[in-house]
Amino acid sequence: MGRNPDDAESHSNLGQVLVRLGRVDEAIPHFERAVSLIPDRWAYHFNLARAAGESDDWDRAVVEYRVAQRLFPDDYVTEYNLARALHKAGDEAAAVEGYLRAIALDPQDATFRLSLGISYERLGRATEAAAAYEDYLRLAPEAADADKVTARIALLKAPPKDAGAAPDRRTPGLQP
Numbered sequence: 001m002g003r004n005p006d007d008a009e010s011h012s013n014l015g016q017v018l019v020r021l022g023r024v025d026e027a028i029p030h031f032e033r034a035v036s037l038i039p040d041r042w043a044y045h046f047n048l049a050r051a052a053g054e055s056d057d058w059d060r061a062v063v064e065y066r067v068a069q070r071l072f073p074d075d076y077v078t079e080y081n082l083a084r085a086l087h088k089a090g091d092e093a094a095a096v097e098g099y100l101r102a103i104a105l106d107p108q109d110a111t112f113r114l115s116l117g118i119s120y121e122r123l124g125r126a127t128e129a130a131a132a133y134e135d136y137l138r139l140a141p142e143a144a145d146a147d148k149v150t151a152r153i154a155l156l157k158a159p160p161k162d163a164g165a166a167p168d169r170r171t172p173g174l175q176p
Helices: 008-020 024-037 042-054 058-069 078-088 093-103 109-123 126-139 146-157
Strands: none
Touching: 008 024, 008 042, 024 042, 042 058, 042 078, 058 078, 078 093, 078 109, 093 109, 109 126, 109 146, 126 146
16 A cells, blocks of 8 residues: 555455454544545445444444445345344334345345344344244254254243233343
């Protein structure tokens, strides 16, 4: 970059190396520079969003993933990562919509179903959560967390013990 500080690809590549080295805060300015030089390149926004998420700046990740989604609308990875960022930012309803779009683009990815189930659960939609978890297990029957997911399905489908008790909306041990 010394000879050409305005080379967007070099900034993006350096940012990716820095992320791999765990130096995300140093990577972000390089992704920002790449975006400023070529604002319509999907990869630059995607990489910036990913770095923002690694820094727990989920609001910024959402913004950048939305730009990436606009630039590459049929990319299931962008859809999933946007939904995950929305989930992390606390917008479960929008996350569900995003997970459903990702599933429509790649119906065989089991992880999408697990994430969808977690968001459904956080919205208090136990029936939909159980169905998403069942789809997850159908697609990944040998998953390492299959026992936990099976137990969670049973809990979601069990009749409430105390009609006045609030349902347990936590998803212990389940991570997308």
